[in-house]
Amino acid sequence: MTPQQRTSADLETEHRFQTLFEQAPFSVQLLSLDGRTLRVNQAWKDLWASQEGDPLLEFVLSDYNMLTDPQLEAKGVTPLLRRAFAGEAVRLPTILYDPKALGKPGASRWVEATARPIKNDEGRVLEVMLIHEDVTGRVLADQELRASEEHFRTIADAIPQMVWSTRPDGYHDYYNRQWYEFTGVPRNSTDGESWNGMFHPDDQDRAWETWRRSLSTGETYEIEYRLRHRSGQYRWVLGRALPIRDDGGQIIRWMGTCTDIDEQKRVRDELLATNRRKDDFLAMLAHELRNPLAPISTAAHLLKTAPHDASRVERSAAIIDRQVRHMRALVDDLLDVSRVTRGLVELEKLPVEMKGVVASAIEQVRPLVDSRGHQLTTRMASGDIHILGDRTRLVQVVANLLNNAAKYTPSNGALRVTLEVGDRLTISVVDSGIGIDAHLLPHVFDLFAQGERTPDRSQGGLGLGLALVKTLVELHGGSVRAESAGPLKGSSFIVSLPLLDSDRLLGNAPAARAEPAAAARALRVLVVDDNRDAAETLSLFLESLGHTVIVEQDPMRAISTARHDIDVYVLDIGLPGLDGYELAERIRKQAGGRPATYVALTGYGSDVDRQRGAAAGFDHYFVKPADLAELSQVVACSVPHAS
Incomplete structure (x- = not known):
């Protein structure tokens, strides 16, 4: 090939390179070994909005040296460029480059760049080629997204509920501050599927199944479960999650909350239990009030059919009198509970000798004790024992406890009443009866609480006695508790009351019972x-x-x-x-x-x-x-x- 032909070939190659260089869809900047710009392509000019005759372009092609640019030095780019001049291909970091910092017009841009050395056949670096990518839109979008996420996190941390978020497949990747404060676990320790280990073992399978169903169907996730608190106890929470969808309807994220409902749930459960006890009580009330009506009705019929049979009239009247007294006692109990529990009872507090109170209570209950064949024993501390209280109400307390013990102890059982004196007076009523289930023991003093009633149960009563006992004892500044080893193992009720100083003692004789008064004169x-x-x-x-x-x-x-x-x-x-x-x-x-x-x-x-x-x-x-x-x-x- 002649020199003429070689020159023509070189020109053609140069033309092709120039065409390719200019038409490249990405910004290209060629640098000499001393860091100056040899040429830039059209994409570079478009990137910096700088065409022929523009001050920025003229500056870059004449006076500008990338190796001495203070912006690049400050942002750590210069050392990487020097590695490219030494023969190594280098990817430069994303930076915000501002022409105004060089005293030239033009908009700042976020760019990413790759520096590649151009070598000859012997491997010597001849030039360095910079390939730029304008990532301004992406960086601004990322900044906006981060700002939005930061705003979201600020709002989420301000919400009293625990907030969490998952990817479309259900992978948990975010929890707010309240989650970590409630659970006390390290950050990120419950990401992925680890959250399920925070649930009560009895709730884990149910929570998983509900969550999987929501993921497969897109339905709202809602469930109540027990979540482990930082104290180690489990608390009831309401878990809810909604799917976030794009314009095409595809789920792009799940947003969820956990709300602590432990107190509300316990109150709700207690109200439901109270309502059940109330319904049971009303059923018992109807039963107890109907029972006396049958003998009263029969006795009234006998009085009409045999008005001149003195024996039958006397027996019928006695039946009516007994049943009316029974009904009156039931109604009195109802009214008593209503007044006492609403704080409408005022105690007439006087010095009261407690051995006499126990004796009066035993006298009231003795017919029931004897009819059931129970053996009743007493053990009293020596000397007089006085407290400041209402004698009638104190007799009622002991009588209710004894009556309860007698009713719920099978025939021929054993009852024991004990008075002990220490810092306070202790009255214990112990029986060998049917005992109390562990689940019922904390509720025996609740209003309407009573053990399970079956058709063969004949103890009667409305389950109000112990509620009255508790309130009356507390009105006297005392306390009462129940103990039982379980069903068929008997029960103990222990009353504690403050003692009265001996120098405050006064007499307190009971009033005599009135008898019907015949008229001294007709009115x-x-x-x-x-x-x-x-x-x-x-x-x-x-x-x-x-x-x-x-x-x-x-x-x-x-x-x-x-x-x-x-x-x-x-x-x-x-x-x-x-x-x-x-x-x-x-x-x-x-x-x-x-x-x-x-x-x-x-x-x-x-x-x-x-x-x-x-x-x-x-x-x-x-x-x-x-x-x-x-x-x-x-x-x-x-x-x-x-x-």
Whole structure:
């Protein structure tokens, strides 16, 4: 090949290189061995928005030296460039390059670059080629994403719930601060599938199955489970997660929360348990109230069919009296619990000798103890033992415990009452009865709590006694607890009460029981009650004491009847059309100051009702069923009109 031909070939190669160099889709900058720019292609000019005649381009092609650029030196690029000039291909870091830092116009750009040495056949470096990539859009997008993530993390850490996030396949890769504070685990230790180990063993399979179903179907994840707290205890939480979808409907992430619901769940479970106990109690109440109705109904029938058979009348009356007293005791228990648990009971606190209290309680329960063949033993500390309290209520406490022990101990069992004195007085009631299940033991003093009742259980009662005991003992500044080794192993109830100093002792004799008072003189009594049977039976009782009784069921007719000389008005409160309060006021106004005794006899027994009765002018207020002896005393003490 002639020199002429070689020159032509070289020119053609040079032309091809130039064409390729200019048309390359990426920015190319050729550097001489001293770091100056030999040439740049069109893509480089486009990258820096610099064309022919532009100050930046002229500067780069004449005065600029990359090896002495302070921006590159400050960002650690210069040492890497020198390695390229030494013959090594080097990838340069992503940097923000600003022409203004060189005193030239132009926009700053984020770029990535690769420096490659161009060598001759002997391996000597002739030039260095820089290939740039404009990554401004990607870097700004990444910055925006990081800022968004940081904003999200700030919000997530401010939320009181635990927040977590997973990839589309369910891999957990984020938890907020509350998660780590709640669980106390090291950061990132629950990434991936390790979260399931934080659940209670009994909840793990259920949580996994629910989570897998949500991942496969895209359904919302929602479940309650127990999560291990940093204290080592498990607390109930509500776990929820929603899928995040792109515009095409594909799940790109799951966002979830865990909310501590331990307290709410325990309260809810306790309310449900209380409701169940209440329903059981109402069923027992209906049962207990129906039981006396059968013998009362039968006895009433016998009285009608054989009114002249004295023996049958006496036996029937005794049956009715016993069953009414039983029903009255049930209703009294209900009212007592209502008043005590609402704090409406005021104790009459006086020095009380406790051996006498125990003796009175035993006397009350003795018929039940004897009827079941129990052996009752007592052990008392020496000397008198006094506390400051309400004797009636203290007798009620011990009697309730003894009654409970007697009922729930099979026939021919053993009961023991012990009084011990230390820093405080301790009263123990121990039985050999059916015992208490471990699950019931913490709840025996709860209202409506009672062991399982089956059709063959005949102990009766409403399960209110122990609730009353607890409240009354606490009102005396004491405490009570139950102990049992389990079913069929008996029970113990231990009451602790503060002792009274001996220098504060005073007498406290019990009041004598009143007896029905026969009339010293006949009185005219008006009984107004819309319950015909109640009105007639009360009329018969008052007439048996020698009084003249008029009965009215209609309050308006009672106003007319009251125009006659009446000594005692016995008025029901719940009357139709006109209640007993207004009726008493009208009668009193109509009487014009004529003296008479006004007695309310009603089923309403609250303090508010009694106050209304006093305001309406009632002299006495009895709650049904009234103590007939006390009522007879009130009537007997009334002043008759002058004839």
